[in-house]
Amino acid sequence: MSESPLPETPPPSGATGAAARIDAAATALTTAARTRTPCPPVREYLGATDVDAAYAVQRRLTDARVRAGARRAGAKIGLTARTVQQQFGVFQPDFGLLFDDMLYAHTEPLPLDRFLQPRAEGEIAFVLGRDLDLPGASVADVLCATEFVLPAIEIVDSRVAGWDLALTDTVADNASSGAVVLGTTPHELAGRDLARTGMCLSRDGEPVSFGAGHACLGSPVVAVAWLAREMVRRGLPLRAGDVVMSGALGPMVPVTGPCRYRLELDGMGEVEAVIEDAREGEA
Numbered sequence: 001m002s003e004s005p006l007p008e009t010p011p012p013s014g015a016t017g018a019a020a021r022i023d024a025a026a027t028a029l030t031t032a033a034r035t036r037t038p039c040p041p042v043r044e045y046l047g048a049t050d051v052d053a054a055y056a057v058q059r060r061l062t063d064a065r066v067r068a069g070a071r072r073a074g075a076k077i078g079l080t081a082r083t084v085q086q087q088f089g090v091f092q093p094d095f096g097l098l099f100d101d102m103l104y105a106h107t108e109p110l111p112l113d114r115f116l117q118p119r120a121e122g123e124i125a126f127v128l129g130r131d132l133d134l135p136g137a138s139v140a141d142v143l144c145a146t147e148f149v150l151p152a153i154e155i156v157d158s159r160v161a162g163w164d165l166a167l168t169d170t171v172a173d174n175a176s177s178g179a180v181v182l183g184t185t186p187h188e189l190a191g192r193d194l195a196r197t198g199m200c201l202s203r204d205g206e207p208v209s210f211g212a213g214h215a216c217l218g219s220p221v222v223a224v225a226w227l228a229r230e231m232v233r234r235g236l237p238l239r240a241g242d243v244v245m246s247g248a249l250g251p252m253v254p255v256t257g258p259c260r261y262r263l264e265l266d267g268m269g270e271v272e273a274v275i276e277d278a279r280e281g282e283a
Helices: 015-035 051-067 082-088 139-145 167-172 220-233 278-282
Strands: 072-078 094-099 103-105 109-111 119-128 146-156 179-182 198-203 206-212 243-245 259-265 269-276
Touching: 015 051, 015 167, 051 094, 051 167, 072 220, 094 167, 094 220, 119 198, 119 206, 119 220, 119 259, 139 146, 139 220, 146 259, 146 269, 179 243, 179 269
Parallel strands: 072 243, 103 179, 109 269
Antiparallel strands: 072 094, 119 146, 119 243, 146 179, 198 206, 198 259, 259 269
């Protein structure tokens, strides 16, 4: 079934018009995911700057996912690294939710066909031991609430055709979330300077992305503090047990087929994402 084309002009303004825009954007993204056919940018409905409307779309889609049986497992901050911001021309962070079916372990196969337009990036995942629900959460609060950190690879994905994104496009699309691969050896934060933690992301043994913790708003801890405050403001506070993806440490790279991505973090070991063709897993 082909999706309906976008209107040449947006729906009328006012309360009814705002609801219609949110409905249209949510329908476009849902249809893209269901049919595995990326849709045109939803900023055609929402505009490029109405972030509140975009988060309303995101909330509608994530609530539907919970009703379908998914369990919220954490959150992610996106658009933290300057290199990633420059890739899309979007210069402020956003966030999305993580669900249990998005989390994979080191070397656990990921089926390529669960994604539409995947890209990979190296990150540091925080796992919380306490709620992080203060409206003015500071870096000290983040340090106190964090149980441990892990090396992680995020496979970001977009339901928007060609990754043609403004801020509202990626916010509405749950911050372009796809899947997360977590390392299996926890590391304490005490005495660790994450801003100086370097990373190398390799594809099939060839280095493809380099970076360091200072790319995440100065430090991944700063990025998580921003995320905590923003999620409280939007009624979705971080809770004990949440996995929190703190943002890319370097440029994201396209996933063009079955392959292995290996992330090496200074002093924190490594994690490997194994992307497989679905037919390989059945063999």
